[in-house]
Amino acid sequence: MYTAELIKGKTYAVMGHVFLLNQVKEIEKKVFQYLDGNEFFDCKQLDVPVDDPKTDDQPKEDEEPVKEEEEPQQEQKIYTEAELKGMNKTEQEAIVIxxxxxxxxxxxxxxxxxxxxxxxxxxxxxxx
Incomplete structure (x- = not known):
């Protein structure tokens, strides 16, 4: 499991997630990889196995190996007018940014x- 906390700024929207200042959110691995090292975030991997930290990256026997891309692609969520009307000002502003x-x-x-x-x-x- 991965988490990210916005530690600088007011809001930040990325890959379908809207982060608010000092709010810890559970995120997917690809979002963690994208945000890890960003000075605006405190990112943590909470389920690191003690014996083998690389287990997460190795394909299981019946899985195809995943080819890593040089830069993670930002999947832009498409919002409907109804979704946007249901959001608060902070969420809308994060999307605008x-x-x-x-x-x-x-x-x-x-x-x-x-x-x-x-x-x-x-x-x-x-x-x-």
Whole structure:
């Protein structure tokens, strides 16, 4: 099991996770690998076997070995308007930041939602 805690800044959104300052969240291995070493986070691996810390990386007999990529790909979650309306301001602002925007430039909830929906569409088109 892996955890990450945001120790600098107010919010941070990455790979479908929204982190709030001083909040410990359980994360997947790929998110841990992406955030480990980032000065804004305190990342921990909680289930390291005492006898063999590399066990996690070795494929089991019936599994194909996983090919590691040079950089982890950021899987951008696509949010619906209904999901965004159900989020609080902090969560919306974290997504705006993740999309490269400045939440201070957006006056209210409707502007944040419009910004997120528009930039998601632009990123989808750019990724095709």
């Amino acid at each position: 993740d999309l490269g925007g400045d939440p201070a430039q957006l006056k209210d909830k409707s502007e944040r939602i419009a910004f997120i929906l528009e930039h998601q569409q632009q990123q989808e088109k750019a990724g095709e």
